[in-house]
Amino acid sequence: MDKHRVSGVVAGRLTAREYQDNFADIHPPLSAHEALVEAQRCYFCHDAPCMNACPTKIDVPLFIRQIATANPKGAALTIFKQNIVGGMCARVCPTETLCEEVCVRNEAEEKPVRIGLLQRYATDALIESGEQKFARAAATGRQVAVVGAGPAGLACAHRLSMYGHDVTLFEAKDKLGGLNEYGLAAYKTPDDFAQREIEYILGIGGIEVRSGARLGENVSLDDLAKGHDAVFLGLGMGGVNALGIEGEDLDGVVDAIDYIAELRQTPDKSRLPVGRRIVVIGGGMTAVDIAVQTKRLGAEEVAMVYRRGAEQLKASGYEQELAQTSGVQIRLWSAPVRILGEGGKVAGVEFEYQSAGNGGGTGGTGESFVLPADQVFKAIGQKFLPACVGESGVALKGSRIAVDEERRTSVAKIWAGGDCVAGGEDLTVASVEDGKLAAESIHRSLTA
Amino acid sequence: MADLRSEFLGIKSPNPFWLASAPPTDREVNVTRAFKAGWGGVVWKTLGEDPHIVNVNGPRYGAIHGPDRQLIGFNNIELITDRPLDVNLREIKAVKKAWPDRAIVVSLMVPCEEKSWKAILPLVEETGADGIELNFGCPHGMSERGMGSAVGQVPEYVEMVARWCKQHTRMPVIVKLTPNISDIRQPARAAKAGGADAVSLINTINSIMGVDLDTMAPNPPTDGKGTHGGYCGPAVKPIALNMVAEIARDPETAGLPISAIGGITTWRDAVDFMALGASNVQVCTAAMTYGFKIVEDMIEGLSAFMDEKGYSGIGDFVGAAVPNVTDWQYLNLNYVVKARIDQELCIKCGRCHIVCEDTSHQAITEVKNGVRYFDVKDEECVGCNLCASVCPVEGCIEMVQQTSGTDARTGKPIDNSYANWTTHPNNPQAASAAE
Numbered sequence: 001m002d003k004h005r006v007s008g009v010v011a012g013r014l015t016a017r018e019y020q021d022n023f024a025d026i027h028p029p030l031s032a033h034e035a036l037v038e039a040q041r042c043y044f045c046h047d048a049p050c051m052n053a054c055p056t057k058i059d060v061p062l063f064i065r066q067i068a069t070a071n072p073k074g075a076a077l078t079i080f081k082q083n084i085v086g087g088m089c090a091r092v093c094p095t096e097t098l099c100e101e102v103c104v105r106n107e108a109e110e111k112p113v114r115i116g117l118l119q120r121y122a123t124d125a126l127i128e129s130g131e132q133k134f135a136r137a138a139a140t141g142r143q144v145a146v147v148g149a150g151p152a153g154l155a156c157a158h159r160l161s162m163y164g165h166d167v168t169l170f171e172a173k174d175k176l177g178g179l180n181e182y183g184l185a186a187y188k189t190p191d192d193f194a195q196r197e198i199e200y201i202l203g204i205g206g207i208e209v210r211s212g213a214r215l216g217e218n219v220s221l222d223d224l225a226k227g228h229d230a231v232f233l234g235l236g237m238g239g240v241n242a243l244g245i246e247g248e249d250l251d252g253v254v255d256a257i258d259y260i261a262e263l264r265q266t267p268d269k270s271r272l273p274v275g276r277r278i279v280v281i282g283g284g285m286t287a288v289d290i291a292v293q294t295k296r297l298g299a300e301e302v303a304m305v306y307r308r309g310a311e312q313l314k315a316s317g318y319e320q321e322l323a324q325t326s327g328v329q330i331r332l333w334s335a336p337v338r339i340l341g342e343g344g345k346v347a348g349v350e351f352e353y354q355s356a357g358n359g360g361g362t363g364g365t366g367e368s369f370v371l372p373a374d375q376v377f378k379a380i381g382q383k384f385l386p387a388c389v390g391e392s393g394v395a396l397k398g399s400r401i402a403v404d405e406e407r408r409t410s411v412a413k414i415w416a417g418g419d420c421v422a423g424g425e426d427l428t429v430a431s432v433e434d435g436k437l438a439a440e441s442i443h444r445s446l447t448a
Numbered sequence: 449m450a451d452l453r454s455e456f457l458g459i460k461s462p463n464p465f466w467l468a469s470a471p472p473t474d475r476e477v478n479v480t481r482a483f484k485a486g487w488g489g490v491v492w493k494t495l496g497e498d499p500h501i502v503n504v505n506g507p508r509y510g511a512i513h514g515p516d517r518q519l520i521g522f523n524n525i526e527l528i529t530d531r532p533l534d535v536n537l538r539e540i541k542a543v544k545k546a547w548p549d550r551a552i553v554v555s556l557m558v559p560c561e562e563k564s565w566k567a568i569l570p571l572v573e574e575t576g577a578d579g580i581e582l583n584f585g586c587p588h589g590m591s592e593r594g595m596g597s598a599v600g601q602v603p604e605y606v607e608m609v610a611r612w613c614k615q616h617t618r619m620p621v622i623v624k625l626t627p628n629i630s631d632i633r634q635p636a637r638a639a640k641a642g643g644a645d646a647v648s649l650i651n652t653i654n655s656i657m658g659v660d661l662d663t664m665a666p667n668p669p670t671d672g673k674g675t676h677g678g679y680c681g682p683a684v685k686p687i688a689l690n691m692v693a694e695i696a697r698d699p700e701t702a703g704l705p706i707s708a709i710g711g712i713t714t715w716r717d718a719v720d721f722m723a724l725g726a727s728n729v730q731v732c733t734a735a736m737t738y739g740f741k742i743v744e745d746m747i748e749g750l751s752a753f754m755d756e757k758g759y760s761g762i763g764d765f766v767g768a769a770v771p772n773v774t775d776w777q778y779l780n781l782n783y784v785v786k787a788r789i790d791q792e793l794c795i796k797c798g799r800c801h802i803v804c805e806d807t808s809h810q811a812i813t814e815v816k817n818g819v820r821y822f823d824v825k826d827e828e829c830v831g832c833n834l835c836a837s838v839c840p841v842e843g844c845i846e847m848v849q850q851t852s853g854t855d856a857r858t859g860k861p862i863d864n865s866y867a868n869w870t871t872h873p874n875n876p877q878a879a880s881a882a883e
Contacts, residue, residue, distance in 0.1 A: 040515035043840050046798030047814070107795035108841060 004276070004300045008374050009252060011273040013298025019269045022296035026187040026322075027091070027117060035121040039068035041105065042113045049102035050115055055425070055433045056083035060099055064118055076126030077133050079119055084158045085151045085432045087127055087197045088180050090120035091189050093429050094316045127200050134204045137164035142446045145170060145228040147215050150178020151428045152418030153234035154201050155435030156442075160232075161206035163443045168228070169207050172214040178236055178418075180428065182261040185289040186269075187296070216388035225392070225413055230442045233389070233401065233409070233416035234435060237382035243281065247339025248378075252346035256280065256290040256379035263293055275375025278302040279349045280328075281336055282379030284314035290377045291328040302328045303371055307335045307354055308362055337368060339376060348372040384420045397422035406441035407434055415442055450754030451761045452747060454488060456728045457620035457645045457705060459578040461488035461551040464762055465718065465746050468709050468730035469493050469555035469581060469624070472740075474529055476539035480546070485740035486747060489551025491648075491730060494528035494583045495536050495568070497558050501527045501590075507668035510657030510677065521683035522733045523655045525668065525675055527589045528557050533571070541575040553622065557583040557595050560605060562612045569617040579620035582609060582644075584635070585651020587628050588677050597651065600626035603638035610642030622707060625649040625691075627684075632691040633698045640704050647695065648707035648730065650688040652678020681733040685711030689724055693773045696725025713742075715749030722762065723769035777869040784855050784862055785831035785847040787811070787824045793844040796820045800835035800845060808834050826856035 003013040014022070030038060042064040050060040058079050066075035079086040095101075095116040103112030126133065142165045146157045149171035157167045175181050180194040202209070213219045215235065224231045240255045242248065252275065266272055274297040280287050283306030291304040304323060306313060309332050313320060323330060334351040341347055350370045354362040384400045395402045395410035400422040403409055407417045417424075417434025424430055454464035466489040467473050467482055474493040482490060503526055512521035529536055544552050554577045558564035572580060584600030591598040599605045606623060613621045623639035625632060627650040636647050654676045657667040666674030688710020695701050708726030712718050713734040721729050734742055759765050789800070789812075801812040801822050811828035812835060815821060824835075836845040850862050871878050 037516050043797045043799060045796075046802035047820075048798075049796070049820070104795040104797045 004298055007276045009273045009275045012270045013274065014270065016270065018298070023186050023190065023269055025190050026185075027120075029124060030114075030117050030121045035067055035072070035118060038114050038118055039064045042068070043104060045104055049104065050099035050113075053098045053102045054082075055098070055427065055430045056086075056089075056436065058082045058086065058099075058119070060115055063122055064113065064115070067118055067122055072122045072125035073129060073131065073133075075118075075122035079123055080126070080133070083429065083432050083436075084155050084201055085180070085197065085428065086119060087123035087200075088151070088189065088194060089429045089432065090116050090123055091193070092184055093427070094318065096318050097316055098429070127196060132200075132203045134158070134162055136161055136204060136206050139166070139206075140164040140446065142166065142229045143168070143227070144230045144232065144442060144446075145224040146232045146234065147213075147219070147221075147224065148172075148178060148234035148236055148418070148420075149176035149198075149209070149211075150234055150236050150418060150431065151180060152431040152435035152438075153178070153232065154198065155432040156232045156234060156415075156417065156439045157207045157435075158201050158204060159436055159439035160442060161204050163439070163447075165206075165229075165443070165446065167207045169209050170213040170215070170219055170224075171209065171211045174211055176209065176211065178234075182264055183257065183286075183289075184264070185260070185293055186264055187293075214388075216390055221389055221392040221394070221414070225411075229413070229446055231414045232435070232438050232442065233394075233414065233420060234418040234431070235384070235388060235416075235420040237419050238385040238388065239383045240378065241381045241383055243336060243339075243378055243380065245336055245338050247341055247346070250339055250341040250346040250376075251344050252374060253339060253376045253378065256282070256286050256377040257382065259377065260286070260289055260293070263297075269297060272297055274299050275373065276300045277371075277373045278375050278377065279371050279373040280304040280377045280379055281349070282306065282377075282381070283308070283312070284379065284381065285316075285319060286382075287377075287379035288315045288319040288323045288328075290379055291323055292326045294375070294377070295326050295328055299375075303331055304328050305331045305334050305336070305349075305351060305371070307333070309333060309356070333362070334369075335362065335364065340370065346373055346376050349376055382419075400424075405437075407438035408441060450751050450759060452751060452754075454728050454762055456551070456707060457579060457622070459489070459551045459553065459620065460549070461728070462549060463488035463743075463747050463750070464722070464728035465743050466490055466551060466553075466707070466728060466730045467735060468732040469583065470732040470736075471524075471526060472732060472735050474531070476543050479539075479543050479552075482735075482740050482743075483543075483547045483550050486743045487550070487740065488728075489553065489578075491553045491555050491581050492536070492540055492577070494555040494557045494586070495533055495572070496528045496556075496595075497564060497568070498533050500530055500532050503527055503530050504670050506670040510668040511681075512657060512683065519681060519733070519737050521655075521657070521679060522681035522736070523652065523657050523668075523677040523679045525588050525677040528555075528583070528586070533568075537571055537575050540572075540577055544576045544578075551579075552577050553579040553581050555581045555583050555624070557586070557590060560594060560599055560609065565609065565612045566616045569613065569619075573617055573619055577619065579622060579645075580613065580617065581622040581624050581648055582613060583624050583651070584609070585624045585626040585649075586678060587626060587652060587654045588675065597626035597628050600624075600635055600651070601629050603634045606635045607638040607642035610639050610644040614643040620645040622646045622648050624651055624709075626651045627687060627691060628654050632694050633701065636695045636698070636701045636704065640701050644704075646705035646707060646727075647701075648709055649695070650684065650691055650710045652680045653684055653687065655679030680711065681737075682711045682713050682717075685717060685720075689720060692721055692726055693724040693770065696767060696770045697773050713737075715746045715753060718746060718750060719753060719765070722766045724773065725767045725770050727762075727766055779868060780866045781869065781872060782863045782865060782867045784850040786826050786829045786850060787831065787833075787835050788846050788848045789822055789824060789835075790844050790846070791821075791823075793841050794822060795841055795844075796822065797840060798822060799838050799840065803834055803838050808832060828857060830857065 063075040063078040100112040177194040280291045333354045352364040352368045357363040401416045415438040418431035452463040469491040473490040508526040514520045586596035590596035623644040706726045708721035709730040718729045804812045
């Protein structure tokens with residue numbers, strides 16, 4: 001019997017070949033010839049819009065010109081100077097709403113230069129060469145604690161080390177990388193790229209790693225502040241939002257980010273049990289990542305259900321298209337009312353149709369429908385857990401850490417950046433910029 | 449449909465597109481393929497005396513590429529034919545017999561002695577070929593042996609050999625000129641003085657294509673060494689155009705038929721040369737880049753152009769641009785243009801702004817009302833055409849003549865009369881002439 005149609009949550013729905021194809025690199029890298037042709041499309045704009053659209057201000061025309069002049073490793077250095085996580089950003093940045101959206105080629109031919117793929121071409125060349133292009137400045141003797149080894153923490157640690165400060169990088173999980181390692185769809189970053197990039201970043205030296213160090217549990221912020229000249233918090237978001245509806249505790253109701261992390265950490269995808277009929281609740285990148293990946297694991301039907309309309313979907317146009325071309329059904333204007341169970345296991349989700357209400361909210365129409373499901377994923381957003389900063393006095397804004405333009409918190413000697421701070425964009429590249437800005441600010445304060 | 453038939457020195461061909469003396473015309477098999485593809489004629493690759501020369505057994509060609517590896521410049525160190533004379537003569541005769549409506553001119557290069565020329569001319573005549581072209585142009589290899597450009601660089605030799613050939617053959621004589629000379633008019637005048645029926649130009653330009661940075665050998669290399677070769681292809685076209693025009697407008701050579709060579713790749717290139725005085729054109733690099741089929745586009749394109757302009761025959765536009773080629777001193781200094789940027793077409797790359805700002809006259813804005821906006825400041829614009837030259841969008845920036853009002857840059861009223869340097873008050877010669 002076709003394993004697609006086996007009900008319940010089971011592993012091994014596909015052939016080995018299907019798993020391999022489904023989780024292969026979604027954007028295969030450019031060949032040298034393709035990269036050259038693409039690079040030659042760049043006009044080398046003055047005060048280039050792409051550069052200004054990049055949160056880390058990568059000098060895009062310059063690095064593309066370096067590719068065109070047969071200097072891809074030099075191109076990578078141009079990228080890494082602004083964004084040390086440039087390899088991962090090349091893979092996961094929503095370029096269609098950043099650099100590529102404003103490429104002037106759109107004006108004439110509606111086809112931007114493929115900046116993301118060129119950035120990947122350059123950064124791959126340098127990382128694969130193993131050449132360490134960064135060196136530390138003379139040691140300053142200053143000690144900085146960086147908490148969280150996600151994009152923000154890595155960027156901060158690297159730049160501080162470059163300036164000669166000694167960095168201790170604390171990470172709660174076993175592996176470094178944060179969402180680069182535990183989030184993101186597997187087909188966006190295959191071949192253990194996150195760890196290869198981290199190896200390059202740490203290759204500068206001067207960064208001591210302490211994994212398994214969880215702030216608020218076995219490490220306290222007060223102690224860190226006392227023992228270091230400065231502290232950077234790149235904590236990410238430790239919690240997930242709850243639906244707050246009946247049936248949320250049923251077997252088969254799963255937090256999308258947990259499953260995505262498990263999927264990233266499982267090399268043999270045939271070992272991952274997945275439902276036959278999947279319902280994903282949410283409309284952001286995480287919702288798309290889980291919907292597409294469960295489809296690619298062999299689920300027969302995957303519905304991604306969002307409370308509001310297409311215009312409010314947080315997933316980019318490209319992500320929505322990816323979901324649809326992968327066979328995910330996107331259903332809009334539907335809010336979950338209760339999760340239905342049978343014998344303690346999830347059996348379906350009841351939704352109520354919504355209409356736009358006043359003030360941007362939605363209201364139920366009273367009409368409802370049921371989607372059968374043997375697995376339900378919650379992807380309605382994550383939240384910062386402020387308990388970990390304890391009694392330090394670090395002020396929050398809304399539910400996240402408040403920072404100023406330099407990423408300073410309300411407490412002296414403590415900086416913060418990435419998803420844990422208020423006002424961010426929840427993008428890898430924005431987190432990198434936070435870490436970089438904080439490192440510059442820390443450096444200024446330590447050398448003032 | 450326009451009549452593309454060409455007659456050059458009485459030599460008829462169905463169109464004015466000939467293949468130049470070069471690798472594509474070295475052998476019967478190639479020339480037959482060319483005629484099947486539609487080429488109007490060929491200049492058979494240069495024959496020399498036996499024993500025939502030899503070529504290197506390594507690379508003969510080097511290239512310069514533009515975006516997407518488009519071939520922009522090309523060079524070669526290949527010598528004249530490396531096959532026995534009688535083999536070439538036999539093949540020429542066979543091809544001429546098989547293709548009587550196509551032009552076959554034979555290129556020749558023998559030592560600079562009358563007996564050598566006197567000996568080879570009857571052999572060529574016997575093939576039924578339509579004419580000869582004297583190769584005084586090749587800048588590499590043969591020039592070291594006193595032939596090719598070594599002859600073409602000495603007007604007295606050009607005249608002498610042309611005269612010998614006219615004495616010893618009934619065939620029309622075309623002298624092929626080398627561009628490796630300061631004033632192209634000198635050898636052209638010499639050719640005419642020697643009785644040559646026409647000149648063809650340009651042969652290739654001395655060149656080194658680059659350096660292999662691992663071996664530090666010039667390109668193309670032979671066992672770690674390189675030598676200068678002949679440069680050709682699209683990159684040389686402007687140089688060739690100027691030389692053709694110089695000969696066409698020189699009173700001493702006016703009316704001397706010209707067969708133009710130099711980077712001709714499209715019908716448009718051919719028309720440029722013909723407008724500047726060439727009666728027909730010869731092509732090599734374009735064929736060596738794309739194969740013989742490109743002649744189809746050349747023929748169709750020329751025909752469409754002539755129909756659109758109402759030209760019934762090629763003679764209608766040959767030389768049409770020659771009267772408009774003049775010396776700088778006669779250019780109208782009262783003519784004022786300003787750059788105009790079509791904001792609908794502008795893609796806002798900012799290249800016009802930055803090149804004007806960095807390297808010219810600071811005459812293009814960058815921002816207007818807080819957004820990227822590139823517009824011309826008439827008070828700074830000298831009308832230099834740099835912005836239009838670098839703009840990636842065709843037709844987005846144009847140079848527009850100012851016919852009334854005041855030039856915002858100079859503050860002077862636009863004067864629609866003609867005035868040139870010869871009468872300009874800043875010209876010391878003009879001042880002294882007026883005194």
